[in-house]
Amino acid sequence: MSLLRTSVVSRALSRSYATAHAAGKSPTAVVMLNMGGPSTVAETHDFLLNLFMDGDLIPLPFQRFLAPVIARRRTPQIEKQYTDIGGGSPILHYTQLQGDGMAKLLDELHPETAPHKAYVAFRYARPLTEVTARQMKEDGVKRAIAFTQYPQYSCSTTGSSLNELFRKRKSTELDTIEWSVIDRWGTHPGFIEAVAQNIEAALAKFPAETRSETVLLFSAHSLPMSVVNRGDPYILEVSASVNAVMQRLGNSNPFRLVWQSQVGPSAWMGMQTGEALKGLARLGKKQVVLVPIAFTSDHIETLYELDLEYTKEAEELGVEVHRAASLNDSPVFIRALADIATEHLRDCKAGKGPTSIQMSLRCPGCTNATCGQQKAWFAGSGR
Numbered sequence: 001m002s003l004l005r006t007s008v009v010s011r012a013l014s015r016s017y018a019t020a021h022a023a024g025k026s027p028t029a030v031v032m033l034n035m036g037g038p039s040t041v042a043e044t045h046d047f048l049l050n051l052f053m054d055g056d057l058i059p060l061p062f063q064r065f066l067a068p069v070i071a072r073r074r075t076p077q078i079e080k081q082y083t084d085i086g087g088g089s090p091i092l093h094y095t096q097l098q099g100d101g102m103a104k105l106l107d108e109l110h111p112e113t114a115p116h117k118a119y120v121a122f123r124y125a126r127p128l129t130e131v132t133a134r135q136m137k138e139d140g141v142k143r144a145i146a147f148t149q150y151p152q153y154s155c156s157t158t159g160s161s162l163n164e165l166f167r168k169r170k171s172t173e174l175d176t177i178e179w180s181v182i183d184r185w186g187t188h189p190g191f192i193e194a195v196a197q198n199i200e201a202a203l204a205k206f207p208a209e210t211r212s213e214t215v216l217l218f219s220a221h222s223l224p225m226s227v228v229n230r231g232d233p234y235i236l237e238v239s240a241s242v243n244a245v246m247q248r249l250g251n252s253n254p255f256r257l258v259w260q261s262q263v264g265p266s267a268w269m270g271m272q273t274g275e276a277l278k279g280l281a282r283l284g285k286k287q288v289v290l291v292p293i294a295f296t297s298d299h300i301e302t303l304y305e306l307d308l309e310y311t312k313e314a315e316e317l318g319v320e321v322h323r324a325a326s327l328n329d330s331p332v333f334i335r336a337l338a339d340i341a342t343e344h345l346r347d348c349k350a351g352k353g354p355t356s357i358q359m360s361l362r363c364p365g366c367t368n369a370t371c372g373q374q375k376a377w378f379a380g381s382g383r
């Protein structure tokens with residue numbers, strides 16, 4: 001579609017939302033769930049406090065007392081990182097852009113449920129669930145999709161966001177809405193295509209003669225081994241994404257999946273990204289493309305850890321590193337989000353239920369009662 005036609009269509013669609021709203025037709029809400037990040041450096045402390053208060057992510061003894069201490073102690077270091085990447089996290093900007101683009105496409109792809117409206121609900125930064133819920137109430141929302149923006153499922157990420165929505169359902173009147181859930185989409189062809197195109201763009205920076213020797217180093221946020229060992233599906237699902245991307249690329253390059261950003265002294269999933277780069281240098285590898293695979297926009301892990309820390313270290317060891325761009329404003333990715341939501345709405349209409357079959361299963365080692373209650377509540381929504 002030409003740019004001109006896209007903007008004409010999008011203006012017409014915004015008008016269709018405004019007209020339908022004025023006429024009293026409430027929008028189908030698509031609630032973009034993610035962790036969020038501090039939009040300004042000054043918001044870093046509150047972001048960290050919310051994060052360390054989350055017992056679904058970091059169960060601490062005496063959480064209410066310990067979390068503020070740890071958050072306060074960690075704030076200066078993390079504030080410096082957000083300062084160094086330009087003064088804050090871009091996640092809100094990109095999530096809004098992705099959501100608005102998706103909602104416009106959805107009006108075309110699935111007119112039966114139009115108008116669609118994207119809402120953002122972050123777990124640790126503004127806009128938090130309560131604020132989003134208030135907006136949804138003002139808009140008269142009766143039907144909503146909880147659409148995780150984590151491609152791969154972990155109880156510590158998507159699980160935590162769904163638990164929060166479930167806990168707040170009464171106080172925010174979210175329980176008056178008919179819900180369904182998109183809980184994972186790590187092998188969706190549109191997502192895989194968007195990642196593959198960004199890898200191809202990074203690979204093109206190397207000379208054609210040596211391009212196929214470049215190592216693709218997929219990097220995802222690590223998980224504590226205690227979470228892996230209770231049966232969390234994240235490691236498997238990230239691996240499935242990597243395999244799907246490599247198939248799409250025709251297995252053009254050697255590759256590995258490695259893990260970054262571990263926090264604290266406990267055991268985490270390895271091999272660590274920084275160590276892997278050093279190891280590749282030791283093995284004489286000269287060219288690497290770093291590929292963020294478990295997050296949909298830039299954040300400190302890409303802009304600080306990958307771009308500022310690891311790339312510099314590797315280049316000092318004689319390795320040329322280029323990073324595949326994050327999905328950010330990729331039109332291929334925005335189209336993928338719209339396709340995922342369309343397929344979900346069709347599945348709901350076909351009676352496949354408000355949640356996926358896989359979502360119904362708790363981790364075999366899960367002892368968090370909220371997980372079970374939350375899954376049962378979403379599965380029963382609208383029935």
Ligand SMILES: C=CC1=C(C)c2cc3[nH]c(cc4nc(cc5[nH]c(cc1n2)c(C)c5CCC(=O)O)C(CCC(=O)O)=C4C)c(C)c3C=C
Nearest residue numbers: 037057058074089154156157221223224263294299300301
């Ligand atoms: C899919 C991505 C992520 C998983 C899985 C994940 C698990 C996880 N994280 C922590 C602890 C922390 N994470 C922190 C920051 C952070 N985490 C992710 C993503 C995942 N986390 C991102 C994208 C970010 C950065 C946000 C940004 O704006 O850049 C932090 C805070 C930063 C710090 O203090 O270092 C902590 C703490 C645990 C314990 C965990 C699994 C249980």
Ligand SMILES: [Fe+2]
Nearest residue numbers: 155366368371
């Ligand atoms: Fe769980």
Ligand SMILES: [Fe+2]
Nearest residue numbers: 221222261263
């Ligand atoms: Fe994290």
